[in-house]
Amino acid sequence: MTDEPLLRVNSLSKFYGSRVGCENISFDLWPGEVLAVVGESGSGKTTLLNCLSTRLMPTSGAVSYRMRDGVFRDLYRMSEAERRFLMRTDWGFVHQNPADGLRMTVSAGANVGERLMAVGDRHYGNIRATAVDWLSRVEIAEDRIDDEPRAFSGGMRQRLQIARNLVTGPRLVFMDEPTGGLDVSVQARLLDLLRGLVTDLGLAAIVVTHDLAVARLLSQRMMVMKDGHVVETGLTDRVLDDPRAPYTQLLVSSILQV
Numbered sequence: 001m002t003d004e005p006l007l008r009v010n011s012l013s014k015f016y017g018s019r020v021g022c023e024n025i026s027f028d029l030w031p032g033e034v035l036a037v038v039g040e041s042g043s044g045k046t047t048l049l050n051c052l053s054t055r056l057m058p059t060s061g062a063v064s065y066r067m068r069d070g071v072f073r074d075l076y077r078m079s080e081a082e083r084r085f086l087m088r089t090d091w092g093f094v095h096q097n098p099a100d101g102l103r104m105t106v107s108a109g110a111n112v113g114e115r116l117m118a119v120g121d122r123h124y125g126n127i128r129a130t131a132v133d134w135l136s137r138v139e140i141a142e143d144r145i146d147d148e149p150r151a152f153s154g155g156m157r158q159r160l161q162i163a164r165n166l167v168t169g170p171r172l173v174f175m176d177e178p179t180g181g182l183d184v185s186v187q188a189r190l191l192d193l194l195r196g197l198v199t200d201l202g203l204a205a206i207v208v209t210h211d212l213a214v215a216r217l218l219s220q221r222m223m224v225m226k227d228g229h230v231v232e233t234g235l236t237d238r239v240l241d242d243p244r245a246p247y248t249q250l251l252v253s254s255i256l257q258v
């Protein structure tokens with residue numbers, strides 16, 4: 001274990017004109033740590049996630065990331081090519097809608113395999129074997145490897161998206177409502193699977209969710225947002241069992257429908 005964080009977020013703000021997206025957000029994320037960002041619709045969760053993953057440029061603030069060589073780099077001062085390289089190799093991004101993270105008209109095997117090719121693997125036999133292994137890890141039968149994801153159920157698509165993201169061994173995964181839009185029984189199974197993978201791989205993750213059960217199951221720490229601001233942060237069990245901010249108390253007692 002290292003005694004340095006993976007990600008350092010410093011006074012991050014994003015405004016859309018005069019409207020606050022998120023404001024003055026600071027935290028450290030440690031290797032292997034899962035942070036849940038919760039809050040009702042419009043609280044700024046997606047804005048924050050998109051800024052952290054450099055899909056969106058913040059208005060002010062800095063985020064530094066500890067690269068594999070141990071050196072911290074300011075994400076917003078990197079070149080576009082460097083950021084793309086990080087996204088291909090060291091990071092994953094799991095979208096709520098699997099169609100946003102998959103190529104729907106190429107086979108399941110290719111969806112996983114092309115990420116390996118993007119990091120330089122050229123050996124067809126290895127790529128296929130690794131793809132088969134990853135499909136089985138996300139409970140997709142080997143005989144579906146040549147099928148396109150559009151022939152898959154919602155749950156299978158989401159599991160495929162997860163395999164595509166994890167096959168390159170990322171150190172940090174961003175997830176935007178990873179179980180949203182699925183049937184409740186499918187959600188429970190997916191959540192179990194995700195929890196197992198995150199633990200086995202020692203992944204660090206930032207998970208945006210409006211579902212406190214997802215936060216409870218996946219994260220060690222959580223951050224509660226309202227109107228673009230963090231209203232409470234702490235260990236997930238502490239925040240859920242003993243919420244201190246009045247807004248968190250409302251959330252936890254389910255008075256608020258988020």
Ligand SMILES: Nc1ncnc2c1ncn2[C@@H]1O[C@H](COP(=O)(O)OP(=O)(O)OP(=O)(O)O)[C@@H](O)[C@H]1O
Nearest residue numbers: 016019020021039040041042043044045046047048
């Ligand atoms: N492209 C945009 N242009 C202008 N305002 C935006 C834009 N995107 C988000 N906002 C505003 O920023 C605030 C935060 O929105 P954001 O989507 O980050 O919240 P959220 O918590 O992710 O909500 P949801 O759960 O509905 O996705 C809201 O007031 C929203 O209206």
